[in-house]
Amino acid sequence: MKISQYFRTSLFRKVFSVSSIISIAVIYFLGSNLYNRISDGIIEEKISAAISEGEAAIQYADYRFLIASLNRNSDYKTIVDEIVKSTSVSAKSSGREIALLSSTGKRIAGIPSRSTSNFLEPASIPSELRQLVTQDDEIHWQRTNLQYFNGESVPGVAVGHRIDIKSVGQYEMYVLFDFASQQQTIDLIGR
Structure with a gap:
């Protein structure tokens, strides 16, 4: 048939x-x-949380620099190390990385022109985001890949803001968050 x-x-x-x-x-x-x-929805929720947490971390750093500017004997290098090294574990474990970049690209008052946590490549911060951050006094964010010196790359988001350090100059601070745990959840749902 x-x-x-x-x-x-x-x-x-x-x-x-x-x-x-x-x-x-x-x-x-x-x-x-x-x-x-x-x-x-999972990724958008992570971005919203990252923006809030990034803004809080940037405000804390800005506050630390403001307090330090009141003391003429402040060691800005130590403050930068404390802020950048506040995440002693990688973004995969802690969920965030810190980058502090000089807007002029020069080392000033003992502060390196580029400071990042856990061997994060400064190239992880998109040039478009850097442009936005240097143009105004708002918090900006953009999706990116967190790239490390060992060649590892992790998808995530970068949140940035300009910081004016009195008697030193302008810096840009970025807090970068990875999407590793969110991707695990999405992969679990997709099974």
């Missing part, structure tokens, strides 16, 4: 086959849509 004869002989087979194909297609499209919405 040929396939065409199989369907011609029974109305039930035709209806059952067509409804099965339509049901499978609808379930597939609904599942894909739901998966995409959940994935986007």
